[in-house]
Amino acid sequence: MEYYELLAKRRMYRHFSRQPVPDPVLKRILEAATRGPSAGFTQGFDFLVLNQRPALDKFWELAITEDWKEKTTSHQGLWNAPVVVLPLANPDAYLSRYSEKDKSYANLVTERDWPIPFWFIDTxxxxxxxxxxxxxxxxxxxxxxxxxxxxxxxxxxxxPDTFHPIGAVAIGFPTSDTKSSSAKRPRREQSSQIHFNTFS
Ligand SMILES: Cc1cc2nc3c(=O)[nH]c(=O)nc-3n(C[C@H](O)[C@H](O)[C@H](O)COP(=O)(O)O)c2cc1C
Known part of the structure; x- marks a missing residue:
């Protein structure tokens, strides 16, 4: 698939069949995720992959309420997804990396010293x-x-306590195309969003 075509095609799906994602496909997707850039090449992100039913059932039992499950129309079938990945940000890895000789000049000693928490950006x-x-x-x-x-x-x-899930990614074979209320919002005009040389 051509790269810009892929970007244009990407959108979030909220209904899945229970059809499993073949292991080699899942492996490629997860490997791709490890190819991202990271501050100081810290790579302070892990992935918890849930792809067995008991683990998935446990996750959904905790993540959503029975009430919401019954009422939602936009997300019916989300919990059928055969894979849920929790991307986990690990601030400690960054504190440790930035205490090394080549990075200590930045004086990023505690989490509060970071103007922008790079662990969330990288994840x-x-x-x-x-x-x-x-x-x-x-x-x-x-x-x-x-x-x-x-x-x-x-x-x-x-x-582990020091790892923070930044959210979750449900992956699978989509069964329908219902958009959430957010996805019905119009895309912003590029001319109002992209600023060349000066903001206004
Ligand atoms: C940080 C973040 C949090 C999101 N949280 C939710 C969520 O809790 N539930 C949901 O249905 N969609 C969620 N979305 C998906 C957005 O609603 C979606 O990306 C947006 O409406 C644009 O649609 P598209 O991604 O299909 O282009 C989230 C997206 C981001 C980036």
């Missing part, structure tokens, strides 16, 4: 690579926020 870049690779494999994905029970989810899957 998001990696996640974007995953989303694009999903398109390249003719699958669908949804990146979604975790709004409840994050500590319980971390506990259930033995995620």
């Amino acid at each position: 998001a870049f990696a996640t974007m690579l995953m989303l694009n690779s999903v398109v390249n494999e003719n699958l669908g994905a949804l990146f979604f926020g975790l709004f409840r029970n994050v500590d319980l989810i971390k506990n259930a899957f033995r995620i």
Whole structure:
């Protein structure tokens, strides 16, 4: 697939069949995610991949309520996705890397010293690579926020305390095309969004 065609084609899907994602395909998608840039080449992001039903069922049990599951029309079938990946940002890896000789000049000693937390940036870049690779494999994905029970989810899957899931990515074979309320918003005019040489 041509690169710009792929970007234009990418969008979030919220309904999946239970058809499994073949292992080699999943492997390619995950490998792509590890190819992202990272500050100081810290690579301070991990991925928790849930691709077995008991693990997936546990995740959904904690991540969403029965009430929402019944009521949502935009996300019916999200929980059928055969794969859910939690991209995990690890600030400690950055604190450690930036205490090394070639980086210590920056004086980024505690998390609060970082004007922008690079661990979230790097983890998001990696996640974007995953989303694009999903398109390249003719699958669908949804990146979604975790709004409840994050500590319980971390506990259930033995995620170390210092790792923060930036959200979750459901991956699978999309079954329908219902857009969320957000996706119905119009795309911004590029002329109002891209500023050449001066902002205004
Ligand atoms: C940080 C972030 C959080 C998001 N959280 C959710 C979410 O919780 N639920 C959801 O359905 N979509 C979520 N989305 C998807 C957006 O709604 C979607 O990207 C946007 O509407 C544009 O649609 P498109 O990605 O299909 O082009 C999220 C996207 C991002 C980047």
